[in-house]
Amino acid sequence: MSFIRRLGLRTPTLGALRYPLAGATKRPAVSLRPHFGTAPTRHLRVGASRESALSPAAVPTTPDNATGVQNPDHAEEATTHAVVSTFDLFSIGVGPSSSHTVGPMRAAKIFISDLLHYQLMGRVHRLRVDLYGSLALTGVGHGTPDAILVGLEGDAPETVETATIPTRVQAIHDTQSMVLNGSRRITFEPARDLVFHYFESLPQHSNGMRFTAFDADGTLLATNEYFSIGGGFVVCEQTQVDHGDNLYFRSYDIHREDVPATRKTQDAVVATLPFRNAEDLLQVCRRMNMTIAEVVYENELKWRSPEEIQSRLFAIWDTMDQSIRNGCLSEAPFLPGRLRVKRRAPSLYQKLMRGIYHPTGIGAPGAGPRLTGDTNATASEPTLTPASALPLTSGLRLPYAPGRPRTPKRFILPALDYLSVYAIAVNEENAAGGRVVTAPTNGAAGVIPAVLKYHLEFLSETPQHDVMEFLFTAAAMGMLYKRGASISAAEVGCQGEVGVACSMSAAGFAAVMGGSVEQVENAAEIGMEHNLGLTCDPVDGLVQIPCIERNALGAVKAVTAAQxxxxxxGAHRVTLDQVIESMRQTGLDMQSKYKETSQGGLAVNVPVC
Structure with a gap:
């Protein structure tokens, strides 16, 4: 069950969300059915309203009493399983944020698709986009306006040429116009038509946006609202009310009236191995004598052929691997933005490749130099010689007194170095707007690739099998967090992004290292338990500080948790379900200034200039 549903926040009815504006002439609303596989289409409201009535001062907000807030009943909660497709959790997109870049780009493209479907495209003369809550507060730093503009021009995050985005956006600003869906040029003045509501949020979610289309006379043609809930998922009334939690959209051109029923049937088939929480998942594994990865794979088989599953999963891994490579080999000295953050992955990678650090990972054959105290010991076989029995260093005076400055020592911890450089590489690529995989979000995109890359490079004997087992296991954990809490920093802080990615990675690493299902669940629990309360306070609204280093720490912590x-x-006192519930409650209690708004923490204590 999504975080929204757990709070009982249901999207209001059509009448509650849609205005009429002053002087509007009402027309029958067109109900858009959801698109299978991608961002939603709520209800595209078609109406006649003068453009002048939609000035910022005249735009009415949704009344508080229209939210329809109510507590979810236990019967509904008991029947809602957590199963979604692995390819919904892991999707290829662009940086720097899944909720602020990928989601808005998808929503924009869906809105354009709907205009085409209802034959309104030829009448559109002007568009207006309103951003609310976190999308307004940190949208510029997260690339939200640019993503929306590119989406309105017809591109999708999976296929857009990332290198062309800056020049295309600049052209829109220079010409005060855009090519809608790549075919129709319309007037668009970003300073006027992109409206940021910094101190207002839509009641359904803090990442809300509204798209509105007008004709040449200023008459309102259509309007729609979308909510980017993290991980690139976008929802609306149809997804929340008509079908519950497992209907999310990632395609852009399906308008069949039977799509919701088709997806319901599909979900019912998948539910042959359903699980609502971690305890259910463990019971399924024991009953069916399956690993967690096998349960997820069995569910995927109800949707796709084995060949398609393997092809798509390796496409995801190839994109992850390529993002590591791009980050390590980048020649750009700084990341975008006025913080002027220096790229570190290239220099760290060069040091590793020059052999400054030991070239193999801890635990690999022949790993590690000798340790002090026993010339026969290695890094994987430390000695237990008491410190009192070790010879005194000749330069140490007793009692201790400060001596000459020492030459910095190099740590002999190659695993940490490789994990760190891999994670930093991905997140620097993400911060630069490159192509990454939401895992489960863009802000946490470096953790899972780093841990999996390290395993494949230094530990794996069956790399193809391990890629599938790792990602399927990690996906199962992501499903649990998505249903039981949230994967959106705008809802629960960074515990919902890097915390979840750490937990997913810990489970995946434990699985490929041969852990039992109980040990895998324990690894996931440890990974999250020590990320509870993690805030999201990006400096200047950029996904750079502290996000990039935090991914490196998340990867290291994941391996430690698995170990x-x-x-x-496998026996442990705290269960994964208890940690997920604790995470949800912590997110509820967390002040909004620590939820991706850049209004607290590091964001207000680190000077930008």
């Missing part, structure tokens, strides 16, 4: 779980027998 702790693998060294146990």
């Amino acid at each position: 702790l779980a693998l060294n146990g027998d």
Whole structure:
């Protein structure tokens, strides 16, 4: 169950959300059925209203009593499973943010698709886009306006040429116009037609946006609202009310009236191995004598052929791997934005390749130099010689007194170095607007690739099998968090992004290292338990500080969590379900200034200039 549903926040009825504006002539609303596989279409409201009535001062807000807030009943909660497709959780997109870049781009493209479907495109003369809540507060730093403009011109995050985005956006600003859907040039003045509501949020979600189309006379042709809920998912009334939690959209041109019923049937088939929470998942694994990855794979088989599953999963991994490579080999000295953050992955990678650090990972054959105290010990076989028995260093005076400055020592921890450089590379690529995989979000896109890359490079003996087992296992954990809490920093802070990615990675790493399902669940629990309360306070609204380093720490913490779980027998006091519920409650209690608004924490204490 999504975070929205757990709060009982249902999208209001059509009448509650849509105005009429002053002097508007009402027309029958056109109900758009949801598109299978991508961002939603709520209800495209078609009406006659003068453009002058839609000035910023005249735009009415949704009344508080129109939210329809109510607590979800237990019967509904008991029947809503967590199963969604792995390819809904892992999707190829562009940086720097899944909720602020990928989601808005998808929403814009869906709105254009709807205009085409209802034969309104030829009448559109002007568009207006209103951004609310976190999208307004940190949208510029997250690339939200640029993503929306590109989406309105007909591009999708999966296929857009990332290198062309800056020049295309600049052309829109220079000409005060855009090519709608790549075919129709219309007037668009970003300073007038992109409206930021910094101190207002739509009641359904903090990442709300409204698209409105006008004809040449200023008459309102159509309007729609979308909510970017994290991970590139976009929802609206149809997805929340008509079908619950498992209907999310990632295609742009399907308008069949039977799509919701088709997706319901599909979900019912998938539910042959349903699980609502971690305990359910463990019971399924025990009953069917399956691993967690096998359960997820079995569900995917109800949707796709084995060949398609493998092809799509390796396309995801190839994109992850390419983002690591692009980040490590980048020649750009700085990341975009006025913070002037220096790229670190290229220099860190060069040091590793020059052999400054040991070229193999901890635990690999022959790993590690000798340790002090026993000339026969290696890094994987440390000695337990008491410190009191070790010879005193000749330069140390007793009692201790400060001596000459020492030459900095190099840590002999190659695993940490590789994990860090891989994660930093991905997130620097993400911060630069490059192509990455939402895993489960863009802000946390470096954790899973870093841990999986390290395993494949230094530990794996069956790389193809391990890619599938790792990603399927991680996906199962992501499903649990998506249903039980949230993967959106705008809802629960960074615990919903890097925290979830750490938990997913820990589970995946434990699985490919041969852990039992109980150990895998324990690894996921440890990974999140020590990320509870993690805030999202990006400096200057950019996905750079502290996001990039935080991904490196998330990757290291994931491996540590898996190691702790693998060294146990799977029995543990705190369950994953308890941690997920704790995370949800912590997110509810967290002040909004720590939820991707750049109004607290580092964002207000680190000077920008």
